[in-house]
Amino acid sequence: MKLLVSALEHSANLHLAELKKHLPESMELEGIFSAELGEPIVDLRSLAIMGFVDALKKLPFFYRLADRMVEQAADADKVLLMDASGFNLPLAKKIKKRYPDKEILYYILPQAWAWRKGRIPVLARTCDRLLSILPFESAHYPAEAPIEYVGHPLLDEIDRFRGPEESRSTGIIAYLPGSRRGEIRRLMPHFRTLRRRLPEHEARIVIPPYFDAARIRDLYGDLSGFIPVHDTHSTLYESDFAFICSGTATLEAALIGTPFVLAYRAKALDAFLARRLVDLQYAGLANLFSLDFQGRPMHPELLQEDLSVDALLKAYETFDTRRYLQDVQKLRAYLGGGSSVKVARIIMERQAAS
Structure with a gap:
């Protein structure tokens, strides 16, 4: 099975690393992610942006990268988008337009409930599964939206917790x-x-x-x-x-x-x-x-x-x-x-x- 992944940010790749532990070894990852997790199509360091001017200079690069991801989607069984809505939401629309039957999953959703609520209907009609990590998030979406709460990835990644009565001083x-x-x-x-x-x-x-x-x-x-x-x-x-x-x-x-x-x-x-x-x-x-x-x-x-x-x-x-x-x-x-x-x-x- 081929999974096309778009995980541009450091935090998304931490969540992807934990997710990969629970996927079968036969799962083939393609797309944009940390080199520690496989063989991405781009070095994540080339995606770093510092300031508005830098962002403008890199726009052609990101357009080309999105086009390349659309081509990669042809052979993928599914598409997994993680966070980074500025890149991933336009990418989802391009992939769905080219391949209407391609299943698109969005994990770590844009915080559309807080700002730019106009993205909510776009997400609902473009993605086949919206995998929410915030319990209250689905209340901001229409009832027919394919959104579900799946838990929070930090509870997979944190391995030590203080108890309710734990009193200590480390200085x-x-x-x-x-x-x-x-x-x-x-x-x-x-x-x-x-x-x-x-x-x-x-x-x-x-x-x-x-x-x-x-x-x-x-x-x-x-x-x-x-x-x-x-x-x-x-x-x-x-x-x-x-x-x-x-x-x-x-x-x-x-x-x-x-x-x-x-x-x-x-x-x-x-x-x-x-x-x-x-x-x-x-x-x-x-x-x-x-x-x-x-x-x-x-x-x-x-x-x-x-x-x-x-x-x-x-x-x-x-x-x-x-x-x-x-x-x-x-x-x-x-x-x-x-x-x-x-x-x-x-x-x-x-x-x-x-």
């Missing part, structure tokens, strides 16, 4: 300033000052493993006082507390059971547009989930003008760890388990029935 605080240039540069001044004001703790800073030395120097500046690490899950599990940029790491911390505060500051114009285009009460997924199952957030968020070193310190000093760890258990129960086994079965089931 470690984790700092996660994100992976994008702007967010790192805007958070690092706060984190450096914060580290100086918490000198009794060991400070570990999580840096993406694919950053080279030159990029680290450029983005992070002076890292004296910090211990650079790459393993997010182990670092969060071993830490008493974490200061985390908005993103997937906030949900990872919540599932593991590490107390944390979400910190984020965007450019003023970006923040202005987001407030008008994005229909969300909170930035963190754990808080959005918590609103759904208990009507209140789990952890503090400091965004834009509310973000300061003093505010970060106050959030750290007043954090209600006991209540948070009880909420963590509710969150895990709410998500219900991992997604990889179920998605693997879905990929195989119609093939077996055909």
Whole structure:
């Protein structure tokens, strides 16, 4: 069986690696994914984009890449799209137009429930299976849409969790300033000052493993006082507390059971547009989930003008760890388990029935 995969982003490839463990060895992967998982048609490093100008320069490259994927789809039994809606949704439309009977599965869906809701009907009519990792997501789709909740992939990938009554002190605080240039540069001044004001703790800073030395120097500046690490899950599990940029790491911390505060500051114009285009009460997924199952957030968020070193310190000093760890258990129960086994079965089931 041939599976055409489009997984452009680092996080999608982590989920794909877990999914691949549950697919038969005879499954042949083709398309766009990490070279560690097979033989892709393109080096993922060539897809990296830094800024608007760079994106414009690379548009012809992405158009050619999409055309190549459409040609590859001719011999594929199924198509699996993962995240990256800017590339994958137009690709899905092209493949469905060329091959109307080709089964397209979309795993890790675009967050159309939060912004650009016009994509929802496009997804519903273009894809044969919409595999959601958010329990509330299907409520935003029409009843006839082929969407189903399959669990959350992080529950497959995290292997250590703190218990509801687990009390310990390691003396470690984790700092996660994100992976994008702007967010790192805007958070690092706060984190450096914060580290100086918490000198009794060991400070570990999580840096993406694919950053080279030159990029680290450029983005992070002076890292004296910090211990650079790459393993997010182990670092969060071993830490008493974490200061985390908005993103997937906030949900990872919540599932593991590490107390944390979400910190984020965007450019003023970006923040202005987001407030008008994005229909969300909170930035963190754990808080959005918590609103759904208990009507209140789990952890503090400091965004834009509310973000300061003093505010970060106050959030750290007043954090209600006991209540948070009880909420963590509710969150895990709410998500219900991992997604990889179920998605693997879905990929195989119609093939077996055909």
